[in-house]
Amino acid sequence: MWHLTKRWLYLIHRWVGVATCLLFVLWFASGLVMLHVPFPELSGQERLAGSAPINWEQVRQMPALTPETREVALEMRGDRPVWRLSPWEAAPHALWADTGLPAGKTKQAEARAIAGAFAGADVAELHLIHNDQWTVPGSYDGDRPLWKVSLAGAAGRVLYVSSSSGQVVLDTDRRERMWNWLGSVPHWLYPRALREDQPLWRQVVMWLSGPCILAAITGIWIGVLRLRPGKRRFKGGRITPYRGWMKWHHVSGLVGAVFLVLWIFSGWLSVDPFRLFASEGPGLTQQRAYAGMAALPAPPAAALAARFDGARRVVLNAAAGQAVLRVQSPDNADHLLDPRTLAALTERPYAIIQAAPALMPGAQLAGITRLTRPDAYWYAVRGTAHLPVLRLRFGDEAETWIHIDPVSGEVLGGGDARRRTYRWLFDLFHRWDLNLLLQAGPARQVLIWLMSLAGLISSASAVVIGWRRLRRPSQRVEARD
Numbered sequence: 479m480w481h482l483t484k485r486w487l488y489l490i491h492r493w494v495g496v497a498t499c500l501l502f503v504l505w506f507a508s509g510l511v512m513l514h515v516p517f518p519e520l521s522g523q524e525r526l527a528g529s530a531p532i533n534w535e536q537v538r539q540m541p542a543l544t545p546e547t548r549e550v551a552l553e554m555r556g557d558r559p560v561w562r563l564s565p566w567e568a569a570p571h572a573l574w575a576d577t578g579l580p581a582g583k584t585k586q587a588e589a590r591a592i593a594g595a596f597a598g599a600d601v602a603e604l605h606l607i608h609n610d611q612w613t614v615p616g617s618y619d620g621d622r623p624l625w626k627v628s629l630a631g632a633a634g635r636v637l638y639v640s641s642s643s644g645q646v647v648l649d650t651d652r653r654e655r656m657w658n659w660l661g662s663v664p665h666w667l668y669p670r671a672l673r674e675d676q677p678l679w680r681q682v683v684m685w686l687s688g689p690c691i692l693a694a695i696t697g698i699w700i701g702v703l704r705l706r707p708g709k710r711r712f713k714g715g716r717i718t719p720y721r722g723w724m725k726w727h728h729v730s731g732l733v734g735a736v737f738l739v740l741w742i743f744s745g746w747l748s749v750d751p752f753r754l755f756a757s758e759g760p761g762l763t764q765q766r767a768y769a770g771m772a773a774l775p776a777p778p779a780a781a782l783a784a785r786f787d788g789a790r791r792v793v794l795n796a797a798a799g800q801a802v803l804r805v806q807s808p809d810n811a812d813h814l815l816d817p818r819t820l821a822a823l824t825e826r827p828y829a830i831i832q833a834a835p836a837l838m839p840g841a842q843l844a845g846i847t848r849l850t851r852p853d854a855y856w857y858a859v860r861g862t863a864h865l866p867v868l869r870l871r872f873g874d875e876a877e878t879w880i881h882i883d884p885v886s887g888e889v890l891g892g893g894d895a896r897r898r899t900y901r902w903l904f905d906l907f908h909r910w911d912l913n914l915l916l917q918a919g920p921a922r923q924v925l926i927w928l929m930s931l932a933g934l935i936s937s938a939s940a941v942v943i944g945w946r947r948l949r950r951p952s953q954r955v956e957a958r959d
Contacts (some may be wrong), residue, residue, distance in 0.1 A: 480650065481657055484703070485646040486786060487696055487699060487700060488638075488700060490899055490944055491696035491697050491699075491700055494689050494693040494696070495693045495697065495940050496940075496947060498686075498690045498693050499882075499937055499940035499941045499944050500823065500934065500941060501690060502520055502611060502687065502690065502742075502936075502940065503934065503937045503938055503941060504664050504665075505664075505665060505742075505745065506930050506934040508660060508661050508663075508665035509521070509661075509662045509665055509741075509928050510926075511657055511661030511665075511951060512661040512663075512665055515657040515661055516662070516860075517658060517666075518596030518649070518658065520646065520647060520648050522650055523808065525646060526790045526791065526808040528596040529553060529554060529647060529790040529808075530595060530790070531787070531788050532552060532554055532559055532791075532792070533557075533558075533658035533703050534559075534779065535883045536559050536575065536751065537552070537559050537575045537576070537779045537783070537947075538576050538578075539561075539573070539574070539575055539577060540561075540776055540779065541573055541578075541777075541779065542944070543660070543773055543774045544773060545549060545772055545773045546566055546567065546568070547563055547564075547565055547566075547773070548564045548766075548795065549563075549793065549794065549795040550562065550563050550564070550774065550793075550794050550795075551564075551791060551792065551794070552777065552779070552792040553790065553791040553792070554790075555572070555581065555590070555643075555645075556588055556591050556592050556595070556628070556644065557595075558575070559574070559575035560572050560573065560574055560575055560581050560644070561573045561574075561575050562643070566762065570643075572623070572643060572644075580930040583637060583641055583642060584625065584642070584643070584644040586606075586625070586639045589605050589625035589627065589644070592644055592646065593625070593629070593637045593639055593646065596646050597629050597635060597649075599630055599631055599635070600629065600631045601628070601629060601630070602628045603627075604628070605625075605626055606624070606626075606641065607623060607625075607626045607708060608623050608624075608625050609670070610626065610670065611655075612638075612648065612650050612658075613647075613648060614668075614673045614674055615673075616676065617703040618638075618648075620640075620642065620648060621641065621645070622640055622641070622642075624639065624640065625637055625639040625641060625649070629769055630927055631662055633653070634651055634652030634653075634655075635651045635652075636649065636650050636651070637649050654766070666683075667683055667686070667750075667834060669720065674920075680749045683748070683749045683754075684746065684749055684751045687742065687746035688746065690746075690816075691739070691742050691746060694738050694742050695739060695934075697731055697732070698732070698735045698739065701728055701732045701735065702732070704719060704720075704728065704946070705717055705718065706718075706902045714863075716793045723939045723946075724939075724943060726935060726936075726939040727940055727943060729918075729938040730932050730935040730936040730939065732741050734807035734932030734933045737932070738771050738932075738933050739935065740907040741933070743907070744903060744904045744906075744907035745908060746753065747900070748904060748908065754896070755896045755899065757876070757892070757896055757897045759878070759880075760837040760880070760889070764836060764838070764839065765837070765941075767836035768798065768833055768836040769796040769797055769799075770796065770797075770798060770799035770833050770836070771796040771799065771800075771801060774794055774795070774801055774817075775794075775801050775817050775818055777803070779898075780802075781820055782805065782820075786807070786813070789806065789807050790803070790807050790808060792805050793806070794817055796833070797828070797833075797886060797888055797889070798833035798834070799829060799832075800816075800829065800887060801817050801818070802814070802816075802817075802823065802885070802886045802887065803817040803820075803860065807821070814886050823886065824885065825866075825884040826887070827846075827848070829871075830884065830887050831846060834870050834880070837889070838874055840916050841872040841873055841874035841878070842872065843870060843871075843872060843873075844872055844873040845870075845871040845872045846868060846870055847865045847868070847869040848868055848884065849865060849868055849869055850865055850866050851865065853913065854901075854913065855879070855898060855901060855945065856869070856881060857913050859911050863878070864883065864943075866884055867881050867882065867883060867890060868881065868882045869881055871883060874894075876894035876895060877894055878892060878893070879892050879893060879898070882952050883925065910925065921939035
């Protein structure tokens with residue numbers, strides 16, 4: 479029985495390894511690229527930096543706010559101010575702040591002007607697209623079709639302008655795109671033709687990663703069986719019986735064995751197979767109850783104009799029974815104000831704790847923690863974590879946690895026990911994002927590079943071994959001839 483088991487062990491590793499070794503090389507090499515060049519996105523700070531200051535003199539019309547209004551924002555759209563209204567149960571829409579009329583779709587000339595002003599550069603080319611390689615994710619669905627605007631200059635910068643809102647939603651440059659063809663695209667199996675069909679893409683990732691896990695586990699098992707570290711060493715005092723490429727494959731596979739299995743397994747989990755870790759969180763009804771206001775007060779445009787001449791964006795919403803006015807500019811931290819008095823808001827934990835049960839009806843609030851430093855569940859891989867923050871733990875069956883800004887009352891995130899398990903199984907083992915490593919600066923990158931190089935050597939040597947294995951039958955035929 480043991481002989482038969484080992485026979486199947488070798489057969490599975492050999493032929494599944496031959497079938498998947500190129501994928502391993504692809505994933506390890508592209509993962510190292512992603513460590514330094516992430517997939518293109520436009521951060522909130524970048525969007526503020528490219529936005530024009532609000533022209534307060536043009537703000538002549540105020541939006542009609544009803545109990546159905548969840549949030550209202552004021553910013554510039556091209557050379558005109560615009561109110562953006564987000565209802566609780568309807569699609570967002572916009573009104574010109576100078577006339578009060580609907581803003582409508584973004585036309586070609588407007589998109590050209592918006593992109594040119596945002597980048598401070600001339601527009602070389604502009605056309606309307608549904609998506610391309612960099613805008614295929616579903617997060618852009620509400621902005622389609624998109625104006626793709628190529629800018630003049632050697633950097634090859636491209637901006638994407640929403641046809642529905644007129645907002646710049648993404649920027650890329652030639653360098654970023656080039657490295658992503660070597661990084662994110664192959665690593666995530668992310669070619670546009672496949673990613674457009676999201677269910678199909680998930681299935682492809684799941685069923686390609688599965689055999690890779692099998693190849694890694696059987697390889698470690700065989701590697702340990704063939705290892706002789708004690709007195710019973712092989713000829714010449716070697717701990718491995720192999721030479722050449724097989725020796726490289728054996729030793730590097732064992733050096734990076736734990737990292738390899740955890741990394742491949744966590745990569746399989748990246749698409750949340752079979753929705754094992756899905757978590758819905760508070761629904762729209764619960765969020766509305768937590769806001770706790772019948773209707774938002776009118777934004778005090780005149781008073782804001784007198785105090786915030788360089789503001790890029792003003793947002794009004796409500797949380798925990800308090801209307802919150804957020805004034806944003808690229809050079810300063812957000813100003814959180816009471817819209818009625820323009821007094822700065824301070825932490826209000828009691829009001830938040832009183833309102834928070836509306837987010838989880840029927841669940842008892844089991845614990846409250848005020849975080850002033852990142853921990854294992856509240857941190858940022860890039861940039862800095864939002865602090866301080868209140869962590870509210872509920873006694874529901876799912877053991878839900880919710881993180882809330884203690885000043886604005888904004889719900890910043892959360893999850894249940896399944897999502898916290900996912901944090902360890904995916905985030906830790908795929909990104910190595912313990913705070914100890916994140917705060918160590920280059921040490922984390924050095925660790926990932928060393929472990930990835932071990933995996934890359936193991937998988938690259940497997941390509942050579944597999945190629946030789948596949949050629950062997952034809953070589954035997956040639957020898958007989």
